[in-house]
Amino acid sequence: MVIRIARASVRAVAYAAAQVAPLLGASQVISTVRGDITGPALGTLRRGGVLIGIGYTAGTKAAIDVTDLIWKTARVEGFLFTAFTQQELADT
Numbered sequence: 620m621v622i623r624i625a626r627a628s629v630r631a632v633a634y635a636a637a638q639v640a641p642l643l644g645a646s647q648v649i650s651t652v653r654g655d656i657t658g659p660a661l662g663t664l665r666r667g668g669v670l671i672g673i674g675y676t677a678g679t680k681a682a683i684d685v686t687d688l689i690w691k692t693a694r695v696e697g698f699l700f701t702a703f704t705q706q707e708l709a710d711t
Contacts, residue, residue: 644668644691654678661687661695669694 644665650656653675661670661683668691687693 647671649673653681655682657681658683658687661693664691664693666691667693669696671696671698673698 645663646665646668647670648660648663648668649671650660650673653672655678657670657672658681664670664687670693672695683695688695
């Protein structure tokens, strides 16, 4: 299941989390938003899931519940698009 949170509110992400929870949660969440969305997005993950941050349009600070990381053995990773040259992107 994919949850697109790019334009979602905190309430919408929390609703999506409630819908996903009975299904064991999401294996990956890709967030271009950050800010207030990060905590609820992290809460949607299943055990061993990963939250991938590729942007921060809602702010560079994020509040999370660390038990979502510990109990779910989840990870938060960052991705930088400029880590690739134009030629590397063209070759893919």
